[in-house]
Amino acid sequence: MMAARFLRRSLPVLRQARCYADAPSGSAQMSFTFASPTQVYFKEASVKQVDVPTLTGAFGILPAHVPTLQVLRPGVVTVFNDDGSATKFFVSSGSITVNADSSVQLLAEEAFPLDQLDVARSEVGTEPIGGFGREEKNSSSTLLHHGLQETVEGAPPYTHRRDSSGEGGKLSSSAYTSQTN
Amino acid sequence: MFARTSALVFLPQCGQVRNMATLKDITIRLKSIKNIQKITKSMKMVAAAKYARAERQLKPARVYGNGAGALYEKAEIKAPEGVANKHLLIGVSSDRGLCGAVHSNVAKAIKAKIANLTGEGKEVMVVNVGDKLRNILQRTHGSYLLLSCKEVGRKPPTFTDASIVATELLNMGYEFDQGAVIYNRFRSVISYKTDEKPIFSIDTVANSENMGIYDDIDADVLRNYQEFALVNTIYFGLKESTTSEQSARMTAMDSASKNASEMIDKLTLTFNRTRQAVITKELIEIISGAAALT
Numbered sequence: 001m002m003a004a005r006f007l008r009r010s011l012p013v014l015r016q017a018r019c020y021a022d023a024p025s026g027s028a029q030m031s032f033t034f035a036s037p038t039q040v041y042f043k044e045a046s047v048k049q050v051d052v053p054t055l056t057g058a059f060g061i062l063p064a065h066v067p068t069l070q071v072l073r074p075g076v077v078t079v080f081n082d083d084g085s086a087t088k089f090f091v092s093s094g095s096i097t098v099n100a101d102s103s104v105q106l107l108a109e110e111a112f113p114l115d116q117l118d119v120a121r122s123e124v125g126t127e128p129i130g131g132f133g134r135e136e137k138n139s140s141s142t143l144l145h146h147g148l149q150e151t152v153e154g155a156p157p158y159t160h161r162r163d164s165s166g167e168g169g170k171l172s173s174s175a176y177t178s179q180t181n
Numbered sequence: 182m183f184a185r186t187s188a189l190v191f192l193p194q195c196g197q198v199r200n201m202a203t204l205k206d207i208t209i210r211l212k213s214i215k216n217i218q219k220i221t222k223s224m225k226m227v228a229a230a231k232y233a234r235a236e237r238q239l240k241p242a243r244v245y246g247n248g249a250g251a252l253y254e255k256a257e258i259k260a261p262e263g264v265a266n267k268h269l270l271i272g273v274s275s276d277r278g279l280c281g282a283v284h285s286n287v288a289k290a291i292k293a294k295i296a297n298l299t300g301e302g303k304e305v306m307v308v309n310v311g312d313k314l315r316n317i318l319q320r321t322h323g324s325y326l327l328l329s330c331k332e333v334g335r336k337p338p339t340f341t342d343a344s345i346v347a348t349e350l351l352n353m354g355y356e357f358d359q360g361a362v363i364y365n366r367f368r369s370v371i372s373y374k375t376d377e378k379p380i381f382s383i384d385t386v387a388n389s390e391n392m393g394i395y396d397d398i399d400a401d402v403l404r405n406y407q408e409f410a411l412v413n414t415i416y417f418g419l420k421e422s423t424t425s426e427q428s429a430r431m432t433a434m435d436s437a438s439k440n441a442s443e444m445i446d447k448l449t450l451t452f453n454r455t456r457q458a459v460i461t462k463e464l465i466e467i468i469s470g471a472a473a474l475t
Binding site for chain 1: 238240242244245248251252255256339340395398401402403405409410416
């Protein structure tokens with residue numbers, strides 16, 4: 001699945017260089033940083049794989065992943081540690097950067113481990129999370145709520161959904177209240 | 182001649198207070214300085230508590246902010262040289278004073294950068310977060326001010342604050358190519374340094390040479406990513422700035438209290454000496470009066 005993705009979207013320059021994914025070289029250790037503005041979950045840690053939900057689909061990131069920039073949508077991030085255990089977090093929105101040196105920065109606007117979540121309380125109090133959602137239909141709080149529901153009831157298995165949700169998503173300033181202090 | 186006679190007329194009024202302040206004057210001064218010392222001591226305590234909290238919140242914010250800037254460093258993004266680009270400076274400070282040189286440092290850095298950039302013929306606009314900064318900049322560089330934010334510094338800054346600033350900034354419609362967030366980076370309790378973090382526009386990032394290695398980026402994703410990165414940088418600047426400000430206020434109030442206690446010591450000595458002098462004078466008067474009678 002990963003190789004097919006490479007084949008489909010590798011740039012012309014790179015096509016000669018690789019047909020199938022090479023076996024990961026020794027130096028391909030993922031330096032994984034996962035943080036929210038108020039808490040750091042992983043700081044330059046070495047993990048095996050990270051599954052992230054993005055606006056263009058969900059995908060898993062292994063060491064030596066192709067460099068990319070993506071924007072997160074509300075959903076579950078699963079981190080597979082080196083010892084095989086998996087930890088899940090719910091993220092509201094944010095960005096993920098995979099650099100050429102295999103370092104991954106996952107910056108979430110809000111992130112919580114799954115055991116700290118309560119869906120019933122998420123419906124009350126639609127305080128805008130301030131995510132970078134699209135227009136009213138997919139407004140950030142709606143996305144957030146759906147994401148939460150999916151998370152608790154069990155998200156559908158990760159598929160390569162290439163959503164063509166291509167509305168001109170201008171920064172929905174409705175998401176920000178004038179919450180001046 | 183004329184002036185001298187008129188000066189002579191006024192001098193006696195100053196003359197009697199000048200040499201020896203009366204006991205009453207010294208008492209009044211002593212009381213007021215003691216009050217001021219109480220105030221500065223309590224301000225120091227408050228600043229110490231706020232500083233402790235700000236520093237605690239700074240740790241994750243630093244990881245977050247550095248993560249946000251990692252893309253710019255690793256991909257070595259920079260604006261094309263030689264083109265007359267438009268710059269944007271975001272100065273981060275606060276509304277409140279009595280914190281040492283915090284505001285003036287940021288203002289100095291901004292003024293220097295403005296002078297530099299206008300010397301090279303580039304266009305600059307300034308966004309300032311914090312009223313104090315606006316006061317300093319408005320007199321001389323008022324034409325460069327694009328946006329000004331108030332009510333900063335009373336409560337610790339949150340991500341929402343940073344996103345509000347970023348939203349307003351983007352809504353202003355100033356198409357900048359690159360810029361910087363200028364803030365005071367916290368180094369230790371007694372030291373901070375004015376620093377800057379770069380910000381770039383979407384076009385600059387998209388056209389930068391190393392961006393080609395990043396797979397699967399369409400304009401929408403890049404724009405969202407950039408806006409998010411802008412908020413992150415502002416958030417990072419706010420957090421560092423608050424911590425520096427609180428530590429600077431703590432130091433300033435501490436030295437103010439020390440100065441006040443020094444003044445109190447000196448005044449107490451003067452007070453005692455004056456008191457003894459007054460008593461001695463009275464004694465002498467009584468004795469010489471008695472001697473004159475006998």
